[in-house]
Amino acid sequence: MCYSPGVNRRRFLKTLGGGAAAVALSRALRAEVEAIAKDPLRPSYHLLPPHNWMNDPNGPIFWKGQYHLFYQLNPGDSVWGDMHWGHAVSPDMIHWRHQPIALAPTPGGPDSEGCFSGSAVVYHGTPAFIYTGVQNAPLDQVTLHDGNDKLRETQMLAMAEDDALLHWKKLEQPVIPAPPPGMKVTGFRDPCPWRDGPWWYCGIGSGERGVGGCVLLYRSRGLRTWEYLHKLAEGKPNGKQTANPCDSGEMWECPDFFTVDKRTCLFYSTEGKVIWSTGDYDRSGMRFAPRRDGVLDHGAYYAPKSFEAADSRRILWGWIRETRPDAELKAAGWAGCMSLPRVLTIGAQGQLEMNPAKEVESLRGAREEVVVSRAAPFRRKLSELAIELQVPGDISNAATTTVRLLVDGRPAWELAIDTSAKEVRCGDVTFPLPGMPWAHPTLRLFLDGSVIESFVGGREALTSRVYTLTPGATELEVVTTGGKEIRVEMWGMKAISADRMTAAFSF
Numbered sequence: 314m315c316y317s318p319g320v321n322r323r324r325f326l327k328t329l330g331g332g333a334a335a336v337a338l339s340r341a342l343r344a345e346v347e348a349i350a351k352d353p354l355r356p357s358y359h360l361l362p363p364h365n366w367m368n369d370p371n372g373p374i375f376w377k378g379q380y381h382l383f384y385q386l387n388p389g390d391s392v393w394g395d396m397h398w399g400h401a402v403s404p405d406m407i408h409w410r411h412q413p414i415a416l417a418p419t420p421g422g423p424d425s426e427g428c429f430s431g432s433a434v435v436y437h438g439t440p441a442f443i444y445t446g447v448q449n450a451p452l453d454q455v456t457l458h459d460g461n462d463k464l465r466e467t468q469m470l471a472m473a474e475d476d477a478l479l480h481w482k483k484l485e486q487p488v489i490p491a492p493p494p495g496m497k498v499t500g501f502r503d504p505c506p507w508r509d510g511p512w513w514y515c516g517i518g519s520g521e522r523g524v525g526g527c528v529l530l531y532r533s534r535g536l537r538t539w540e541y542l543h544k545l546a547e548g549k550p551n552g553k554q555t556a557n558p559c560d561s562g563e564m565w566e567c568p569d570f571f572t573v574d575k576r577t578c579l580f581y582s583t584e585g586k587v588i589w590s591t592g593d594y595d596r597s598g599m600r601f602a603p604r605r606d607g608v609l610d611h612g613a614y615y616a617p618k619s620f621e622a623a624d625s626r627r628i629l630w631g632w633i634r635e636t637r638p639d640a641e642l643k644a645a646g647w648a649g650c651m652s653l654p655r656v657l658t659i660g661a662q663g664q665l666e667m668n669p670a671k672e673v674e675s676l677r678g679a680r681e682e683v684v685v686s687r688a689a690p691f692r693r694k695l696s697e698l699a700i701e702l703q704v705p706g707d708i709s710n711a712a713t714t715t716v717r718l719l720v721d722g723r724p725a726w727e728l729a730i731d732t733s734a735k736e737v738r739c740g741d742v743t744f745p746l747p748g749m750p751w752a753h754p755t756l757r758l759f760l761d762g763s764v765i766e767s768f769v770g771g772r773e774a775l776t777s778r779v780y781t782l783t784p785g786a787t788e789l790e791v792v793t794t795g796g797k798e799i800r801v802e803m804w805g806m807k808a809i810s811a812d813r814m815t816a817a818f819s820f
């Protein structure tokens with residue numbers, strides 16, 4: 314498919330910007346979206362825009378009985394660029410309805426080159442976004458240089474004008490216009506605000522060359538004027554000389570700071586992965602002391618953002634990124650999707666636990682159960698690339714249990730749980746098997762087009778992308794080397810809409 318960003322962008326904005334529930338698509342765009350929806354590699358039960366590029370989740374919020382999720386969107390192309398905030402709304406975090414674009418760059422304004430990531434809070438009864446605006450600026454004001462772009466980053470405020478969160482009023486000037494005086498930062502973006510009594514606090518992703526990535530901590534009485542306090546947390550560089558400070562650990566993106574099960578958590582993204590840490594936060598000194606940390610997801614997962622659901626569960630959304638070249642993304646016409654909603658909890662030793670929200674089970678169709686043993690492996694052709702596979706119970710019988718996807722008889726993906734070596738292996742990724750007994754004694758895999766989200770023992774997660782799968786030519790295999798039989802449950806998963814979440818359109 315060949316894209317002309319300008320024309321596409323105008324068409325898309327017109328379509329989504331119409332705001333009506335049933336917007337008639339132009340014949341050409343309809344054909345384009347319908348063709349994209351037929352792509353078997355495109356997820357059918359993960360959230361993604363009808364076409365074009367998306368990345369980070371932004372400002373998730375439960376408001377007036379609905380879940381709202383915003384996300385980084387390039388409305389004119391299926392590669393990164395021209396960042397807007399896309400918007401989707403859902404009653405259950407599973408079934409979504411597309412909404413008009415929530416935030417777009419203002420020509421001549423501090424976000425003229427893009428509305429980067431940020432968060433939503435409720436301020437005196439009104440939802441507010443705090444996000445990063447980027448613009449061109451004289452070199453001495455540039456805070457982002459990653460080898461490609463040179464931009465000034467400032468923190469912006471926008472207030473909701475209606476309860477459907479369709480219209481947002483931006484403050485014209487940034488509420489945090491520059492990094493702390495004298496600090497030569499490697500970046501200054503992705504604000505994560507929270508309230509503590511009369512104060513609002515805000516962490517901003519940042520870092521310094523030779524020192525390491527960090528979160529800068531600010532404080533305010535009312536969201537409009539902020540005072541810099543100190544670094545909330547900081548890391549160390551990995552020693553690599555890289556043009557992009559995110560690759561050397563000298564810049565932390567998308568911090569998220571919150572409490573779960575009475576533990577304080579800090580998440581941040583750097584070196585292509587997401588780090589979680591749990592620890593203690595001293596509210597009077599406003600310092601975070603990390604006690605435990607780990608990698609949140611060992612695969613193609615980045616820039617997550619959490620929020621509190623209606624029933625107080627802490628839910629995490631993350632960007633499932635692509636792992637194929639831009640030319641292939643352009644040809645596909647779509648890129649990126651949102652992870653399934655993950656519920657965060659904290660284990661007895663302060664370790665992060667993460668499980669798909671129970672709402673995901675509403676997608677299950679027909680159930681099948683098979684018993685797999687050393688003598689009787691399981692192998693089955695998949696007519697659909699939308700399944701959930703679950704191995705319930707402790708599979709720690711000194712065996713290796715492998716789940717494999719084969720295309721034309723050749724392995725395309727496999728995940729091995731090796732309880733002798735105490736490790737999980739998937740392609741070139743190896744990580745320690747969570748210590749037994751598992752708090753959530755289950756291995757769960759969600760296959761959706763080219764996406765596989767794997768959850769091991771409720772503790773470790775790995776998101777994979779596989780672009781060679783084809784319905785009809787793909788087989789699923791489960792083998793085990795131990796003496797024990799293992800029970801495997803499987804469900805076909807229902808698509809969340811007939812046309813891949815294009816519910817805001819009429820066809």
Ligand code: DQQ
Pocket residue numbers: 368369385396429430431445502503566567615616
């Ligand atoms: N994506 C956004 C930035 C953020 C990065 C730009 C992380 O705000 O740092 O699209 O993926």
